[in-house]
Amino acid sequence: MNLAVRDLRRRPGRFALSCVGVGLLLTLVLSYSGIYNGFVYEALALINRSGADLWVVQRDTRGPFAEQSRLPQDVRYRMAIVPGVAAASPYIFYLIQRPWQGRSLRLAVVGYDLHSGLGGPTEIVSGRGIAQAHYELVADVKLNLPIGTKLHLGLNDYTVVGLTHGVMSSSGDPVAFFSLADAQEIQFVKDNWAIRDLRERASAAYRNALPTQPTLSQQLASKFADNPDLHTANAILIRLDPGVDSRAVAEQIGRWKYFTAYTTEQQSQLMLAGTVERGRRQTLLFRIFLTLAATVIIAQIIYTMTLEKLKPIALLKLIGAPNRTIVGLVLQESLALGLIAYVVALLVGSWTYDKWPRLVLVQTTDKLILLVMVVGICILASAMGVRRALRVEPGAALTG
Amino acid sequence: MEVVRIENLTKVYGSGKTAVTAVREANLVARSGELVAILGPSGSGKTTLLTSIAGIVEPTSGRVTIGGVTTYDNGWKVRDLSRFRREHLGFIFQSHNLIDFLTARENVLMALQIGGVVGSAAVRIAQELLDYLGVGERQGHLPEQLSGGEQQRVAIARALANSPQVILADEPTAALDTERGESVMALFRGIAREKSSAVICVTHDSRMIEGFDHIYQVKDGLVSDGP
Numbered sequence: 001m002n003l004a005v006r007d008l009r010r011r012p013g014r015f016a017l018s019c020v021g022v023g024l025l026l027t028l029v030l031s032y033s034g035i036y037n038g039f040v041y042e043a044l045a046l047i048n049r050s051g052a053d054l055w056v057v058q059r060d061t062r063g064p065f066a067e068q069s070r071l072p073q074d075v076r077y078r079m080a081i082v083p084g085v086a087a088a089s090p091y092i093f094y095l096i097q098r099p100w101q102g103r104s105l106r107l108a109v110v111g112y113d114l115h116s117g118l119g120g121p122t123e124i125v126s127g128r129g130i131a132q133a134h135y136e137l138v139a140d141v142k143l144n145l146p147i148g149t150k151l152h153l154g155l156n157d158y159t160v161v162g163l164t165h166g167v168m169s170s171s172g173d174p175v176a177f178f179s180l181a182d183a184q185e186i187q188f189v190k191d192n193w194a195i196r197d198l199r200e201r202a203s204a205a206y207r208n209a210l211p212t213q214p215t216l217s218q219q220l221a222s223k224f225a226d227n228p229d230l231h232t233a234n235a236i237l238i239r240l241d242p243g244v245d246s247r248a249v250a251e252q253i254g255r256w257k258y259f260t261a262y263t264t265e266q267q268s269q270l271m272l273a274g275t276v277e278r279g280r281r282q283t284l285l286f287r288i289f290l291t292l293a294a295t296v297i298i299a300q301i302i303y304t305m306t307l308e309k310l311k312p313i314a315l316l317k318l319i320g321a322p323n324r325t326i327v328g329l330v331l332q333e334s335l336a337l338g339l340i341a342y343v344v345a346l347l348v349g350s351w352t353y354d355k356w357p358r359l360v361l362v363q364t365t366d367k368l369i370l371l372v373m374v375v376g377i378c379i380l381a382s383a384m385g386v387r388r389a390l391r392v393e394p395g396a397a398l399t400g
Numbered sequence: 401m402e403v404v405r406i407e408n409l410t411k412v413y414g415s416g417k418t419a420v421t422a423v424r425e426a427n428l429v430a431r432s433g434e435l436v437a438i439l440g441p442s443g444s445g446k447t448t449l450l451t452s453i454a455g456i457v458e459p460t461s462g463r464v465t466i467g468g469v470t471t472y473d474n475g476w477k478v479r480d481l482s483r484f485r486r487e488h489l490g491f492i493f494q495s496h497n498l499i500d501f502l503t504a505r506e507n508v509l510m511a512l513q514i515g516g517v518v519g520s521a522a523v524r525i526a527q528e529l530l531d532y533l534g535v536g537e538r539q540g541h542l543p544e545q546l547s548g549g550e551q552q553r554v555a556i557a558r559a560l561a562n563s564p565q566v567i568l569a570d571e572p573t574a575a576l577d578t579e580r581g582e583s584v585m586a587l588f589r590g591i592a593r594e595k596s597s598a599v600i601c602v603t604h605d606s607r608m609i610e611g612f613d614h615i616y617q618v619k620d621g622l623v624s625d626g627p
Contacts, residue, residue: 001506001509001510001513003501003502003510006501006502006506007501009501010500010501010542309501311500312499312500312501315497315498315499316499316510316514317482318454318456318485318491319485319486319491319510319511319514319558320482320483320484320485320486320487320489320514320515321482321486321510321514322482322483322514323482325514393456394456394485395451395456395457397491397493397497398447398451398456398493398570
């Protein structure tokens with residue numbers, strides 16, 4: 001006969017409530033593991049899906065994600081002739097936030113070369129890829145932009161033609177893919193007011209510099225203000241020929257004066273060490289505190305449940321129950337609480353994780369680790385109750 | 401056959417100026433099939449005497465022998481008292497004496513399980529005992545759903561579960577009305593005869609002493625033979 005089951009059967013509502021409470025706490029513990037995994041996944045999502053072997057950026061910068069990097073787009077041609085390079089393609093990445101249909105639309109813009117496809121969307125879950133040089137985009141489903149939506153950015157309208165799933169920037173912002181030219185235009189082309197303003201400023205500057213040649217200064221000012229340098233990229237992505245050592249090619253490019261080249265592995269390390277490391281430490285601390293809180297709460301519940309049973313425990317001792325029966329009663333109730341709460345945590349998590357603002361990626365390993373932790377916590381938490389139960393004198397059963 | 405022998409048992413609570421002698425040089429004998437009463441007013445030391453016999457309270461001096469085994473001898477005590485109680489003693493108290501989260505049947509089954517009897521044999525014994533005590537139809541009820549008399553009968557069934565040599569009853573009729581009290585005492589007499597157990601019953605109710613084979617009087621810790 002299992003005493004724990006029979007005791008819990010008496011007040012199922014209260015026990016269920018305790019399980020739900022502890023379960024929600026465990027949901028948080030599990031969520032923080034998932035949040036950390038989400039950080040890592042998002043930080044590496046664009047890198048892993050780019051198809052690139054090397055990332056060439058402005059010298060001594062950690063671009064294009066961890067830090068700003070700017071270099072001329074035509075560097076691609078210089079890279080293309082490096083031995084071992086199969087394809088070189090300019091790449092643009094930046095974040096924008098625009099008001100749109102009464103909400104704030106924040107997205108990470110990725111501009112890529114349509115011909116090579118390097119850095120572009122690899123898995124389109126709905127619709128199609130970009131098929132023309134201008135005015136089309138592929139958006140992540142998290143942006144809530146259905147296919148056919150027209151998005152006004154800069155001076156033009158762009159139509160959503162395809163959707164990706166789970167493509168985020170390291171900041172958790174969903175990604176929208178544009179052609180390289182469109183991404184450059186959205187970033188650099190000014191509207192009419194900005195052009196007029198810049199013309200005025202440039203005219204004033206040239207008039208001061210060339211006070212005797214007003215016509216020339218006017219022409220120079222117009223040229224400066226009306227022709228922004230569109231042909232800038234944040235990185236050049238390189239795909240290598242099969243079997244080529246990426247580190248050796250990166251070293252070779254690194255010897256040039258103006259560029260730094262990272263292998264995809266180095267680029268990933270830059271992201272993890274930069275943006276994710278702090279988040280990792282933060283979530284680890286949260287997990288430690290939450291685990292401690294769960295331990296204290298389970299211990300408190302089990303201790304209270306034990307206190308309520310001191311009379312039956314004394315009776316059991318009086319009729320000769322061995323200590324293992326008493327320990328078993330307390331420990332089994334503690335484990336039942338922990339394991340039911342664990343199942344609650346798994347269920348609540350599976351129902352809610354896709355509704356969290358940022359990606360929560362709980363893996364099987366996290367679930368197994370939590371299970372081991374829960375068993376450990378329950379054993380630890382029941383220690384106080386067991387100690388109290390074993391100290392009960394059989395004679396206590398005789399008192400009223 | 402002699403199953404309980406108490407020799408010069410003394411129990412002193414506290415020490416020095418605050419020392420209180422609850423039982424003083426007590427001697428008691430109970431034989432199998434015998435119904436023994438320990439009679440005395442409240443605070444006279446009778447419960448201390450009973451709990452000393454059971455090993456719940458450790459005597460200060462003297463000797464306790466149960467079923468031929470010395471459980472206490474002037475400071476020495478048997479190693480595994482829990483096991484000894486499980487195998488030789490049955491307990492019945494005035495109230496709050498059933499495990500409240502177990503049904504009547506489960507209370508009896510629990511005692512059997514502790515005694516090493518499990519499975520269908522345990523179920524059969526529990527059923528027989530509850531039927532014998534007239535509460536077979538109430539076996540699925542929790543203690544809170546039973547009357548005081550029914551609870552006491554279930555407690556008796558539990559005490560009898562492992563066929564103990566000695567049944568120790570502490571004020572078993574105190575929470576019952578006269579009619580039910582007499583009914584319980586009649587049961588004890590029947591059990592003592594039929595099960596060949598020694599029943600030692602502590603009571604302060606002199607109305608219940610009829611039918612006892614042996615009566616010990618306790619007053620201010622002193623135990624005397626006879627009413």
